[in-house]
Amino acid sequence: MTKSSPIKTWHFIPVIFLLAYIVVSQIQLPQMEGWLLMLSFASLAIIFRQYAKLKGFSFPVIIFAVVSLAMYYPQYFVSVNGFKLSKLIIPLLQIIMFGMGSELSLKELAMVFKTPKAILVGVVCHYTVMPLIGFALVSVFDFPKEIAAGIVLVGCCPSGLASNVMSYLARANLALSIAVTTVSTLLAPLFTPLLMRLLAGRLVEVHFWDMAWDTTKVVIFPIMAGLLFHFIARGKVKWLDKIMPLISMIGIAVILIVITAAGRDSLLKVGMLLVVAIFIHNTLGFTLGYWFSRWMGFKERDCRTISLEVGMQNSGLAAGLALFMGGMSTIGLAAALFGPIMNVNGSSLATWWHSRIPSEEREESGVKMQ
Numbered sequence: 001m002t003k004s005s006p007i008k009t010w011h012f013i014p015v016i017f018l019l020a021y022i023v024v025s026q027i028q029l030p031q032m033e034g035w036l037l038m039l040s041f042a043s044l045a046i047i048f049r050q051y052a053k054l055k056g057f058s059f060p061v062i063i064f065a066v067v068s069l070a071m072y073y074p075q076y077f078v079s080v081n082g083f084k085l086s087k088l089i090i091p092l093l094q095i096i097m098f099g100m101g102s103e104l105s106l107k108e109l110a111m112v113f114k115t116p117k118a119i120l121v122g123v124v125c126h127y128t129v130m131p132l133i134g135f136a137l138v139s140v141f142d143f144p145k146e147i148a149a150g151i152v153l154v155g156c157c158p159s160g161l162a163s164n165v166m167s168y169l170a171r172a173n174l175a176l177s178i179a180v181t182t183v184s185t186l187l188a189p190l191f192t193p194l195l196m197r198l199l200a201g202r203l204v205e206v207h208f209w210d211m212a213w214d215t216t217k218v219v220i221f222p223i224m225a226g227l228l229f230h231f232i233a234r235g236k237v238k239w240l241d242k243i244m245p246l247i248s249m250i251g252i253a254v255i256l257i258v259i260t261a262a263g264r265d266s267l268l269k270v271g272m273l274l275v276v277a278i279f280i281h282n283t284l285g286f287t288l289g290y291w292f293s294r295w296m297g298f299k300e301r302d303c304r305t306i307s308l309e310v311g312m313q314n315s316g317l318a319a320g321l322a323l324f325m326g327g328m329s330t331i332g333l334a335a336a337l338f339g340p341i342m343n344v345n346g347s348s349l350a351t352w353w354h355s356r357i358p359s360e361e362r363e364e365s366g367v368k369m370q
Contacts, residue, residue, distance in 0.1 A: 101226020
């Protein structure tokens, strides 16, 4: 579809659902409110999928849809027939990490040795900027200790997998993005518990070795299994190659909806203030990552990459670690909110950059034309 494509009748469906939601809210029919709000978001996501420039926003909008259900009907997402849905979080995270490992190849791993300076700067920025911003925010905002610890925890986690997609959309350096995500993830068993111990030890009890082992189980083992799968069976099981990205997206959605349902009451108490803090956290990550890279003299494409790598966190891992710490409904709240917020912010930034060709690409194009 192009910019000149006419607005179609079905494009108004999200507005109709939203208006119905407002009316039902006024007459106080909570049994319908959540469904109408969810349908408004879901139909909007379907519309976004039809436009190339808006397609990147469809997933975060879907997340808002499922989270709205969890907020209105938390009882359905805590347990099913006596089975606690929180037990799905760790296996889903391991599947997502397995998918990441299965996507890696020797080419991506070789990037670590070809451009060590850019990767080093990206990883160092990630493990300094985001943890310190998180620490500063909880020092300013008066959150309950466990919720504050959750903000720091999100900042101490490695890069999110979505950063690779955002880098592609932003005309950034995709190979560098994959390398920084990989290295920061592999370093997570060391840096995440260490930084949590240093920055959040006064808020909650942090057991370094327990957290290091938990992170290893969730991150390292599945990635290694994924790498093994890549070298043994990649391309031979084509149906699995195709569904892994879909499984990852569904897994993230399930994790967020379960955490939101569990922490719904706490979220209602500190909701808006927590949203503001997380928005600041994420936005400053993008901003400082970009300008520090510029200060280091990197090319525009690399600056965009490091910006996205610093700002995009693995909120799913933060949720899993919150569960291991016994604070899914409190420590895990920041992770539940950070996911959709960073995806909306990241998609917006990537879309804005997509329409602006990096200066080095313009120069290369000029040389080729001559």
